[in-house]
Amino acid sequence: MSKQTVRAPLPLALADCHTPLTAEPLSADQAERLAPSFKALGDPIRLRLLSLIASFEGGEACVCDLTDAFDVSAPTISHHLKVLRETGLVASERRGTWVYYRAEQTALDLLSTVLSVPQGATA
Amino acid sequence: MSKQTVRAPLPLALADCHTPLTAEPLSADQAERLAPSFKALGDPIRLRLLSLIASFEGGEACVCDLTDAFDVSAPTISHHLKVLRETGLVASERRGTWVYYRAEQTALDLLSTVLSVPQGATA
DNA sequence: AGTCAAACTAGACGCATGTCGAAGCAAACC
DNA sequence: GGTTTGCTTCGACATGCGTCTAGTTTGACT
Numbered sequence: 572m573s574k575q576t577v578r579a580p581l582p583l584a585l586a587d588c589h590t591p592l593t594a595e596p597l598s599a600d601q602a603e604r605l606a607p608s609f610k611a612l613g614d615p616i617r618l619r620l621l622s623l624i625a626s627f628e629g630g631e632a633c634v635c636d637l638t639d640a641f642d643v644s645a646p647t648i649s650h651h652l653k654v655l656r657e658t659g660l661v662a663s664e665r666r667g668t669w670v671y672y673r674a675e676q677t678a679l680d681l682l683s684t685v686l687s688v689p690q691g692a693t694a
Numbered sequence: 695m696s697k698q699t700v701r702a703p704l705p706l707a708l709a710d711c712h713t714p715l716t717a718e719p720l721s722a723d724q725a726e727r728l729a730p731s732f733k734a735l736g737d738p739i740r741l742r743l744l745s746l747i748a749s750f751e752g753g754e755a756c757v758c759d760l761t762d763a764f765d766v767s768a769p770t771i772s773h774h775l776k777v778l779r780e781t782g783l784v785a786s787e788r789r790g791t792w793v794y795y796r797a798e799q800t801a802l803d804l805l806s807t808v809l810s811v812p813q814g815a816t817a
Numbered sequence: 818a819g820t821c822a823a824a825c826t827a828g829a830c831g832c833a834t835g836t837c838g839a840a841g842c843a844a845a846c847c
Numbered sequence: 848g849g850t851t852t853g854c855t856t857c858g859a860c861a862t863g864c865g866t867c868t869a870g871t872t873t874g875a876c877t
């Protein structure tokens with residue numbers, strides 16, 4: 572039970588939300604599943620964490636690399652990483668002493684699509 | 695002072711955040727300005743409101759059209775619309791008795807870009 | 818003026834969330 | 848085994864946020 576990738580509890584919660592939000596009204600159900608992801612992005616520290624992780628060399632970053640970049644305590648960083656993990660925006664894996672996080676491009680791409688302008692928009 | 699479009703207090707708060715979040719680390723300042731927009735999208739009712747408004751005929755919706763679609767009180771809808779307005783995601787205009795809201799495609803597009811995958815991503 | 822309807826504001830209430838210090842776990846190293 | 852280092856969990860605290868009822872404003876129509 573070591574060296575196992577920790578997946579988000581609800582990795583496919585966003586499954587059938589592929590169409591832009593502006594194209595047709597979101598169902599209550601879809602909104603309920605999309606909102607937590609956006610809420611997770613709604614904190615400056617989490618945004619920077621995600622950005623840092625994603626733009627790190629090799630696409631993944633150790634927690635120790637992240638902690639130093641912020642003015643908050645290590646438990647706080649750990650908490651924010653947990654939020655990002657539970658919404659499927661990042662995945663974590665322990666390798667020896669260190670825990671590495673990487674961004675889940677698929678989830679980001681899906682959220683991007685939801686916010687995108689559908690073809691033939693009048694602006 | 696009537697029939698005037700009410701603009702968001704900080705319409706250009708997102709001005710220089712055009713690059714994907716995964717391309718390079720977000721500055722603390724950029725994150726601070728982006729987060730409120732994502733936080734605004736982090737509520738199911740606000741997501742549905744935005745989606746409803748954007749996909750309404752003519753691209754705009756009267757508040758009375760929106761209120762009926764939800765199980766919460768009118769003041770609560772008003773509160774959520776205010777949040778969306780203050781983050782620049784929607785704009786409102788009073789015409790006679792009614793107030794019409796429309797989605798700010800530019801803001802949505804910017805947020806979409808921030809989450810998008812930059813060219814040549816390894817996935 | 819008086820009235821009515823649409824929308825917003827004010828104030829209050831309870832739950833959620835960000836933060837911390839202290840304690841706990843896990844892996845490596847002596 | 849004992850210790851150290853990296854990271855997470857626990858429990859507590861203050862603040863923020865979603866919701867409501869009640870009251871206010873704005874415009875239209877007699």
